[in-house]
Amino acid sequence: MPSAKRKSDTLIFFKHLARAYGGAILFSFPILMTMEVWWLGAYLDGFRLALFTLLTIPLLIGLSYYDGFEDTSSVLEDVVATFVAYAVGFTSSALLLYLFGVITTEMSASEVIGKISLQAITASLGAMFAQSLLMVDKATEEHAEERKRSAHYGGQLFLMVVGAVFLSMSVAPTEEMVLISFQMTYGHTVALALISLLLMHGFIYAVESSGHENAISAGAPMWSIFLRYTVVGYAMALLISFYILWTFGSISDMAITEQIKAVVVLGVPAAVGASASRIIL
């Protein structure tokens, strides 16, 4: 009996693993096929890339808790699932980069590992997301929904952070981020910030007022939702876009006003990712 149970647990794990690979590849495609990301991986400052990789770990643990590819019931399981997700993200990125000819055997180890580990950040998040997008297991799904519904304000903000990191990562490495900010005037910047807020509020209000299962403050007045979610969420989106631009060195040695413009530009996908995360995740 116990060995039969063990066998079926293993089988379920491999199904989840296959799903995780699907998620990793699905979500990391846009940046796997972006040349700026390959180059960044090769020359990015080592400390900043190491810090980014380390910060991904708590993000994955939290995501596993709320919404992972497995139905976890203890912190240890979340940690195990996190490292499985990282292994999936790293190996799938390594395979595709090798097939694309981005990494070759004659490159230095530091270049190859840099290129893979930059992609592995998004790919491992994708592996963790697999559950929401490619779900099949009804029981697991219900369990995850329960957790999300009972998530406190902090949990809601956490999901917003993940959404912001994820969506902004798919465009942040491109040169267009800084180029767009050069093309914009200060008037454009202010307008873009206001539009971002409005867009965010639209997404958040849709969740809160529609009785979506992620709504935790149904019936709260609009200004309360605006202050507690939209404004706080936009502030987090801006901080995240600043952090990512700093990591990639895109805004180093720029005047503070120019830096703010670039942060607002990347803040658009970050804001949309943050506010939409509660619908998607």
Place this chain on the structure above:
Amino acid sequence: MAEEKSKGSEKEQTPVWEWIIAAFGLILVTGAVGTMVYRAAAENPTPPNLSFSIDSIEPTANGYLVKFTVKNTGNRTAAGLNIEGVLKNGEDDAETSSATLTYAPANSVRQGGLFFTKDPNQFNLQIRALGYEQP
């Protein structure tokens, strides 16, 4: 069997394979972070230091192709690297050609090619870097 996924209250055994893959993931994280920290710590930012070697000289439809390898032994990456090849005939330049490499990453090698109409075997071929952009 139908019971086995009923609720989280049931103590589920983490399969051995999951532990193995998780351990592999842990090794990857520490390995990647370690490599990156090493890359940062070991870097006394020496500028790009480029050396060229000629791999082959082949005839093509309209002339000759010189394939070369450029090795950057510096700790800084050179972007938009301009490379010039000259066929020297004593003091005179018989022919020049150029190539641009998008990147010559630190401590790495890259390959490229230069086209000439004259046979480079008849001349003294010199390849050098003209300039780059700091990424």
